[in-house]
Amino acid sequence: MENTEEKEGSPTESGKLELLRQVATGIAAQFGSDCEVVVHDLSRHPDHSIVHIVNGHVSGRKVGDGASTVVLEQMESNDPEPKDHLCYLTKTPDGKILKSSTVYIRNGKGRVSAILSINYDISRLLMVEGALRELVTTQEPAQSEPEKIVNVNDLLEDLIQQSVALVGKPVALMNKDDKVRAIRFLNQNGAFLVTKSGDKIAKYFGISKYTLYSYIDTKQQEGKTV
Structure with missing residues (x-):
């Protein structure tokens, strides 16, 4: 019987990355220039895992840059069933506060092959938090120090x-x-x-x-x- 499972590097996997690029562009267009959306390809070396990024000025990253802490943790643990990490706080090296979500994308074998990350700069919104509380509230308990988004070299x-x-x-x-x-x-x-x-x-x-x-x-x- 012919094996119909998806294989890493197959046209199906390439098509999945292309779909993620399209989704990332749509999300960034919907929420504007303060919304950074990143696609990580986990089949690549962690030094160069970013294959698509929109509004990279938010964190200062670009295509070809390395993995963030979240991506490295997934590569290190190789957790077959990681739980999507939604609505948590991160901080860029220059001090921007971001509301972030990390979504794990699986291939046909059920293994995580890509990560879609959304980072919304809420620095200015925090100054008017009373009026915009619903938008900036996170689902996790308040963190004393937000996680940092850094390039792999840093x-x-x-x-x-x-x-x-x-x-x-x-x-x-x-x-x-x-x-x-x-x-x-x-x-x-x-x-x-x-x-x-x-x-x-x-x-x-x-x-x-x-x-x-x-x-x-x-x-x-x-x-x-x-």
């Missing part, structure tokens, strides 16, 4: 700083256990998906790449024996 630096903050001391004062803890955090949050991240992380923590990956292997082995 994401690694941000994750490294988070790992240092997690340990609570500068690298110069870290012992082996501190560095293992920091590197474990980086591994769990997709830092090693970034191109040449191993070199940068090893240099930052003052260790060799062999030591770096031995720290990761050590933690993975400990996780298996617990």
